[in-house]
Amino acid sequence: MGVQRPFLHPPAETIRLESILYALADPVRLEIVRRLISGDCPLNCSTAAPSHLPKSTQSHHFQVLREAGLIQSERRGTEVVNSLRIHEIDEKFPGVVAAILKAAKPLKCPDTERAN
């Protein structure tokens, strides 16, 4: 069994506003962040991401969010759970993520359609 690489998370002091904005400039990633902020606890990738997407696409989006400093990912057994680094982000860039999420419409995708 191969050794899994640890997730890399930028320290709070190196998180850049431009990277946050770039990470959120995508409807799928906006939707992931919206779901993570709505959940009370860390969410696994399948719950946090629109499920009609291929796993590799999901992974890419989580990676962009992680590298921007927006989310924290952690392996728990066979799954990966994700949470927003909202306190750190909000301390550095007050109100930015809240204003963006308030302005963002929920993504229309097959799994949310089924849920309605």
Add this chain to the structure above:
Amino acid sequence: MGVQRPFLHPPAETIRLESILYALADPVRLEIVRRLISGDCPLNCSTAAPSHLPKSTQSHHFQVLREAGLIQSERRGTEVVNSLRIHEIDEKFPGVVAAILKAAKPLKCPDTERAN
């Protein structure tokens, strides 16, 4: 003398949050928007953009901002003047640009260095 193409501006109803975020996910474009919002009147490109940049780079940044729906550009004689479409943007996405600009640091660049 060649005929100059008119500037294309997306109508307010087609402006997308993701495009606004993408346009602002760049330190130079953030700086341009910061200067435009600080000015009382439309600014020409040389005043609105950091002047150490080549003209072609400046033009590219104004084009991205224009196509995202953030700015309005207009030819006045031999120069182009730009203004923020802040009322339209703020009506569609309340507080987003304000929160981002508040969090953004002024760009350190040769022309602001000289000014200080």
